[in-house]
Amino acid sequence: MSSSKKSGxxxxxxxxxxxxxxxxxxxxxQMAMLAVIKTALPxxxxxxxxxxxxxxxxxxxxxxSAGWASQVRFYQRDILTKLAESGHRKxxxxxxxxxxxxxxxxxxxxxxxxxxxxISLIRSQIEDxxxxxxxxxALLRLAETLDKRLQG
Numbered sequence: 001m002s003s004s005k006k007s008g009x010x011x012x013x014x015x016x017x018x019x020x021x022x023x024x025x026x027x028x029x030q031m032a033m034l035a036v037i038k039t040a041l042p043x044x045x046x047x048x049x050x051x052x053x054x055x056x057x058x059x060x061x062x063x064x065s066a067g068w069a070s071q072v073r074f075y076q077r078d079i080l081t082k083l084a085e086s087g088h089r090k091x092x093x094x095x096x097x098x099x100x101x102x103x104x105x106x107x108x109x110x111x112x113x114x115x116x117x118x119i120s121l122i123r124s125q126i127e128d129x130x131x132x133x134x135x136x137x138a139l140l141r142l143a144e145t146l147d148k149r150l151q152g
Contacts, residue, residue: 030054033088037061040082045071050099057092059083062099069096119146 030052038046048068053060061079063069072079076094083091114122122143126136 033059033083033086036082036086036088037079040078041072041075045075054088054091057090059091059094061094061096063096064099066098069098072096113150114146116150119143119150122146 033054034049034052037052038049041049045068048064049061049072050064051062053062059079061072063072073096079094080091122139126139126143
């Protein structure tokens with residue numbers, strides 16, 4: 001009698017490729033619309049357009065900053081006309097949004113590890129504790145981890 005465990009891992013061949021192809025088609029359509037939008041704008045403003053998303057009869061246009069977003073509003077009619085000429089007649093409204101900034105991780109404060117003397121003090125507390133195995137195991141793991149980090 002052989003027992004086999006089912007793995008939670010799915011290989012790439014097990015996924016439904018239809019969903020992936022639908023997503024790729026949507027992305028390709030958005031990229032084509034973005035190219036049309038950029039032709040309707042002056043070069044310096046077109047560089048600041050980041051993404052576009054078609055939602056119903058609305059087009060959401062994402063810009064780098066509020067200043068550039070306000071400039072795009074002056075070209076709203078030109079953008080909608082270009083999109084209609086390129087075959088996107090369903091779009092009747094344009095909404096300009098500002099993309100949130102990508103935050104860089106802050107360096108934070110440097111890690112201060114306890115000295116070897118303090119780690120040995122933690123180990124001595126393990127020997128004194130007999131009433132709680134859970135606390136003893138936690139202190140043991142802490143001491144081992146601190147030893148490793150201090151040496152490595």
